[in-house]
Amino acid sequence: MISPQSSNYERLEGGLGPSRLGMRNIAWRRIILCLAVSVVVVLLLRPSPERVWNIKGPIWDAPVSIDIGHGHASPRPTDESPTPPVPNSPQHPRPSSHESDPDPSKTVFCAAPHSPSMPLVQYALMIDAGSTGSRIHVYKFHHCGPSPVYEYETFVQKQPGLSAYAGRPDDAAQSLDSLLDVAMRTVPEALRRCTPVAVKATAGLRLLGASQSADILDAVRRRLSTAYPFPLESRDPVAIMDGRDEGVFAWVTANYLMDTIRADSPRMAVPYAVLDLGGASTQIVFEPVFRQHEHEAKLREGEHRYELSFGGKEHVLYQHSYLGYGLMRARKSVHRLVDFVASLRNSTSTGAEIANPCLARGTRRVVEVEVAGSDPATKNVTMFGGDFSGFEACNDIVQLTLAKDAVCQVKPCSFDGVYQPSLMETFRNGKVLLLSYFYDRISPLLPPSSDTTPSSLPGPPPPKPLTVSSLAELAKDVCLGLPSWEQRWAGNPHAMQELADRPEYCLDLTYMYALLRSGYEIEDGREVEIGKQVDGTELGWALGAAIAMVGGELTCTA
Template sequence: MSAQREMKEKNPWHTPVTIITVIGVIAIVALVTVAVLQNRPVLQKYKYGIVLDAGSSHTALYIYEWPAEKDNNTGRAEQKYVCKVKGKGISSYANTPVKAGESLNECMQEAKMQVPTKRHHETPLYLGATAGMRLLNMENSSASDKVFQAVEKALQRFPFSYQGARILSGQEEGAFGWVTVNYLDDRLKQGLETTGALDLGGASTQISFVSKNYDISESPSNSVTFRLYGNDYNLYTHSFLCYGKDQVLRMALAHQTKSGPGTILDPCFHPGYLELKDYSLLYDSPCVSDRKPQNATGTFNHSGAGNFKQCQEVVKKVFNFTSCKYSRCSFNGVFQPPLQGPFGAFSAYYYVMDFLKLTDATMPLKDVKEKLANYCATPWNEIVKQHPEVPIKYLAEYCFSGTYIITLLTDGYNFTSESYSNINFIKKIKNSDAGWTLGYMLNLTNMIPAEAPDSPPLPHAGYVTIITISALILFVLFILSLRFICPSFQKTPHIV
């Protein structure tokens, strides 16, 4: 028995110091392991959505991505990629609908490469058509249906979750544009004062804003309610079909050619500009088709005079400012509450004013008009020399488009010299294009189930508990080791 006791005492693994050391090492390893596992990088899961904006003049494809987990029940979507479809808008293929679908193939192939393959089958794909298809549907619903059939057939060939193609109402287009502008500025999440939205396309224009003085009962058809990030927003919005810059130009020319002249001197085009135009092409839109003069020749000479003030008078004739059955109106008898807060102006607003170098928000309205007047008065041959890279068709229309924008904002929407400075002309906000598509995508994410994100292996409370216990064990072991390593710690000092 004494021999066994002696062997145990001689065995180094049975000494207190060794036992303490082993337990200490185990505790340290456990502490480090838990810390590493708990704090390892968590891979973010993303979902994707594709929206095709089929406008009157062109189509664009937008890819959005957002974290799989939700933020206040609204997905945090951001623009990942954009592809501009070559050619005109799908409404221009009314006579050859198959080509409308074919035109989308190149951008759809790009989408396949941009969205991770494992996400293809669950990525929703939407096509929203705006004013161009609204006009085609009004003019020839059968042709409109055939264009959509061709588009759907083309989109269904791709491995995404096709959710349909449809015509957005003007109200939807305006409201979703408002959502985009305020979302990108983080105004919705933070509950800040919202920004109004001004959208201008080729065939329609939209105005949307929140007004504290807006009495919904006065014009309920112009009211839209959103709930985003836990807040409710009552929005005034209206869309004016035929008041996009391309269709307004047709209306202005229709007014000047109503008697069927062989030549017109147009103050909205530069001095020296001259082009032979076809009456049948000018009047082939529902916005002006009923105004075609009966005695018109086949063509007319369109020449420029370059006079801003006279151009404004021409533009004003496309508006009706006389009839209003409400307490106040914008134009054409449409109710509009008092303007409120800042506004973001995008799409054609930005592109036209940026070309004219008139996007500076600090520039007084009178200076904007003066610069625009000088630009319109510049001879056509000088304009062509200054901008050789711009296609002639677009270059010729900037004087008219700039004049129309100023007239629409001031005479149409009632912006004054003071409130004009509240308009910010924007192309992008935080790397996302301003427009209705992001707002549309944000709304749709509410219908996409949230995924549970990858979470740490331990809840926070459990992690803190293990770390605390491990630290206490190490501390106790450290004190015990001192007692064994330094025996003097165990003895009571002897006082002589």
């Protein structure tokens, strides 16, 4: 064995072979070795310009140009390096909101834009016209570097959504005024005429029908053009968003904010699978990994395939948007099925109440049931949770709504006959992130986090990881009614209030479990995460869509 203190060791480490010169040159070789080590240490400890740049917060690696029609995104190459931003010192803290921003017309990161042709600060307005409500995201960016850099957002929402104004397009357009007034208060006056705005409607208007939805969108476009100074986005400023882009933009937003797809993200970072549950539709997006020995070694061609270039990496995503399988539509499907079964028993006479196994025991609700081929097309029925209500009985009904027995033409399928690579086979170790109604229903029922309690000090144990089977356990306790609630959530008044105000909580949780377990076939023990915001930024598709908007040509109104 060669001793590390010998000159032979030094030569072997340098790839030179054993020395024949003896010990006489040890001193100068040690000096050279020490100098080399010092240089290496200095290089390793010196922060790279890219890391200094990106440490300031969420930053898009390059302007992204999204082809909405073809579902392809690619960053435009830049040859210039970003100019160093103003340090994030106590005198110049990074603002996290409009309220904490010392000057909304400027930025703490630099004093001048990277390119003289660009403004120092730019805002972008994205209105999410969903099925249950409309939401505005006012995003602030700066141009200290060659790419627009995201700083923070101002977020406000209201109900109902545009689809509630069927046949009244002008009223629908004016319903957005309160949101746009927020933008008027947030965006400095000097920047308003260079702040693009877009309205992207989702599943609610898709279900409304082509004629009525077109009338509403036309009225919204006129209202924006005549009543507000903001320029309309250059491409499809007011439109129904393609379900493909809705899911993929949500995937981009979440994984960017979670630091898994940026150019400086850890090399081994695995992007999250993003499952979004809205009112009228639900989306799934993930990046499957195929192993060569498997029967299916690559993602099949089709509308589900989405190729994305982002952060210097190529991603081949699987995505699908299930129209009609959002939470509110699932409720309607279950109620209609319960009413149909009751009608076979001749129990739907006027004034009769119907037992619904998906309502928590001891609760009642007047529900609107769709009636095919009748005028009016709906009727009100009082339903109640009886002694036989519970998770198992409700799950039996929910399973029927998922159409697991639909014909699967291209295998493997998830539900409703839709092709989907197996998450157990092609996404074995990746994390799963649940958004929107998943978060809204699950979060209030979870124990408060104790992450800040050191493990060495006495205190409550940290909460157990949330798994798919956790949803079934929550649903079981919720469906049993008030005595079960008091036993599990007696110390959580917020949870008790949520449950008391929502008789369909049992149905909602049961549907979520069935969607994950039976629909997407995610195993019971798989850990999942729920999310709503990251560092004050709303998760969802809006940020992904906004960066595509600000990365294009900047057009200002006169």
